[in-house]
Amino acid sequence: MERVDHIGIAVRDLDERITYYTETLGLKLLKVEEVESQQVRVAFIDAGNVKIELLEPMSDKSAIHGFIEKRGEGIHHVAFGVTGIRERMAELREKGVRLLSEEPGPGAGGAEVAFMHPKSSFGVLYELCDKSGKGEK
Numbered sequence: 001m002e003r004v005d006h007i008g009i010a011v012r013d014l015d016e017r018i019t020y021y022t023e024t025l026g027l028k029l030l031k032v033e034e035v036e037s038q039q040v041r042v043a044f045i046d047a048g049n050v051k052i053e054l055l056e057p058m059s060d061k062s063a064i065h066g067f068i069e070k071r072g073e074g075i076h077h078v079a080f081g082v083t084g085i086r087e088r089m090a091e092l093r094e095k096g097v098r099l100l101s102e103e104p105g106p107g108a109g110g111a112e113v114a115f116m117h118p119k120s121s122f123g124v125l126y127e128l129c130d131k132s133g134k135g136e137k
Ligand SMILES: C[C@@H](C(=O)O)C(=O)SCCNC(=O)CCNC(=O)[C@H](O)C(C)(C)COP(=O)(O)OP(=O)(O)OC[C@H]1O[C@@H](n2cnc3c(N)ncnc32)[C@H](O)[C@@H]1OP(=O)(O)O
Pocket: 008, 035, 038, 040, 042, 053, 055, 063, 064, 066, 067, 070, 075, 076, 077, 079, 100, 106, 107, 108, 109, 111, 113, 115, 117, 118, 119, 123, 124, 125, 127
């Protein structure tokens, strides 16, 4: 794992929460994007050394929908920036870490992403996020 790329926060209403992060906390909104495959609308907030990813469910098929129903709004995942995501996934699998998919899938900003099951990471949902070749940091 190279660095923390972003911290994912589950929210009920993206526009309302963007106002909190920008106007109340004084942070900068970087972009808003829909990630169809994950059924989420996301906003990236610049927090200096790390981004905050606000996630609003687009439907009840979204993992964020179930999370908010069970636990309410709050910290949902921590994303590690990696390069060579398939190799990293293979290494983790060999070490006994349970991944939620065989292959990475599309994430925000054209990244390839994959998740580790929170049960095998001791209560934390970790994402692997590979933006190599996308020109974004
Ligand atoms: C756009 C993209 C990007 O950055 O580019 C994104 O981030 S998309 C971000 C949204 N997409 C995802 O999160 C996709 C990957 N996530 C998933 O597939 C799911 O959310 C799972 C992590 C498998 C959980 O779903 P499941 O239906 O199993 O829910 P569940 O409520 O039965 O949870 C099973 C157990 O895991 C725990 N659990 C569930 N979600 C958790 C979370 N976020 N953090 C820590 N623990 C969590 C529950 O408390 C439960 O433990 P107990 O059994 O002890 O009660």
